[in-house]
Amino acid sequence: MTAAGFHPLTVADVTPLTADAVSIGLRVPVALAGTFAYQPGQHLPVRVPPALLPPGAAEERRTYSVCVPPGTAARDGLLRIGVRRVEGGALSTHLVERLGPGDILEVGAPTGRFVLAPGARHVVGIVGGSGVTPVLAIAGELLATDPAGRVTLVVVNRTAATVMFAEELADLKDAHPTRLLLTHVLTREPQTAPVLSGRPDAERWKLLLDGLLAGAPPVTGWYLCGPRDLVTAARAAVLDRGAEPTEVHVELFHAGDPPPVPAAAPGAAGATITARLGGRRTTVTAEHTDASVLDAVLRVRADAPFACRGGVCGTCRARVEDGEVAMSEQWALEPAELAAGYVLTCRSRAAGPRLELDYDA
Numbered sequence: 001m002t003a004a005g006f007h008p009l010t011v012a013d014v015t016p017l018t019a020d021a022v023s024i025g026l027r028v029p030v031a032l033a034g035t036f037a038y039q040p041g042q043h044l045p046v047r048v049p050p051a052l053l054p055p056g057a058a059e060e061r062r063t064y065s066v067c068v069p070p071g072t073a074a075r076d077g078l079l080r081i082g083v084r085r086v087e088g089g090a091l092s093t094h095l096v097e098r099l100g101p102g103d104i105l106e107v108g109a110p111t112g113r114f115v116l117a118p119g120a121r122h123v124v125g126i127v128g129g130s131g132v133t134p135v136l137a138i139a140g141e142l143l144a145t146d147p148a149g150r151v152t153l154v155v156v157n158r159t160a161a162t163v164m165f166a167e168e169l170a171d172l173k174d175a176h177p178t179r180l181l182l183t184h185v186l187t188r189e190p191q192t193a194p195v196l197s198g199r200p201d202a203e204r205w206k207l208l209l210d211g212l213l214a215g216a217p218p219v220t221g222w223y224l225c226g227p228r229d230l231v232t233a234a235r236a237a238v239l240d241r242g243a244e245p246t247e248v249h250v251e252l253f254h255a256g257d258p259p260p261v262p263a264a265a266p267g268a269a270g271a272t273i274t275a276r277l278g279g280r281r282t283t284v285t286a287e288h289t290d291a292s293v294l295d296a297v298l299r300v301r302a303d304a305p306f307a308c309r310g311g312v313c314g315t316c317r318a319r320v321e322d323g324e325v326a327m328s329e330q331w332a333l334e335p336a337e338l339a340a341g342y343v344l345t346c347r348s349r350a351a352g353p354r355l356e357l358d359y360d361a
Ligand SMILES: Cc1cc2nc3c(=O)[nH]c(=O)nc-3n(C[C@H](O)[C@H](O)[C@H](O)COP(=O)(O)OP(=O)(O)OC[C@H]3O[C@@H](n4cnc5c(N)ncnc54)[C@H](O)[C@@H]3O)c2cc1C
Pocket: 043, 060, 062, 063, 064, 065, 066, 081, 082, 083, 084, 085, 086, 087, 088, 089, 090, 091, 092, 093, 130, 133, 134, 251, 252, 253, 254, 256, 257, 308, 312, 313
């Protein structure tokens, strides 16, 4: 049986990209075309039921970014994701090593706000490893739909052999030679320009961005995606150059071990949580065994959205309509969303006797 909010999609192809990464094409039935319409940069929750995992494994859910622009997906009817195997990773190992054409993956509707802002003209992408996936879709979309659109893309990897979508990046460059500036930085392989070799630190980021952006039109959007260290350093460098914080978009794929969700405030055990989801309101009483608001809501609403449970994917976002939460460190919500009252339910606990949330907001 497919879990609530997930749809069985047939795997059309699994194409090796590097020794440890694949591109996976998923066939979307015509009847689900609307459900799977997406904006470039969005990601999909993927669920692998226990039956397909090694004996004893529980259901696994993870998030993967769509890596082609919507026009491409509309043409061939395939949603495409790119997956790199993480050492010891439950789902990425399954997807990279065992998945094949004809297999079924349970996939939820696209979500996420790491998307191409309307009116963007010159976008800079700074990506590391598998972080190239959403930015490949963003870059492809801008270059295909706006004849004046420009992309400056810095792709950081250990070696040339580990670059995911190297061919697709080269093809994009060939198709738009004057509007795409593509630069590869290799942290463990020498290149002719020293600034392009080794792990970029603050000084290198400055040199690199100064060089790449000299004489270029103003940047209208910065898209940073990859490992936490790389994204943190790149964000600091970009803000240092005077970028508007609202134009700097960040997506982390993994944040290390997240700190625990704050302990419930006194009196909050037994809090009444009301959640509006899919237009329906449901109420549940928080139990002391609930590690988060999400846990409580899931007991009564199996369709409550979530994927990473670690504060990075943003799938579990809801807006607080009444009451308060205590939320621990998170990496998915932008300052404007926080100011508007959005929280990540996987990182929050009720901080009072009553809490009302709107997942539909
Ligand atoms: C918004 C978003 C979009 C994403 N898009 C993509 C994508 O397009 N392609 C892609 O390959 N991945 C993507 N990811 C990462 C993906 O969701 C999984 O986290 C990743 O595949 C690892 O899952 P796993 O089950 O194999 O590892 P797990 O079994 O969850 O973890 C195994 C070990 O690896 C560590 N770990 C987990 N994830 C990572 C990571 N990404 N890097 C380093 N160490 C890690 C864990 O701490 C643990 O020690 C995305 C994540 C998010 C939040």
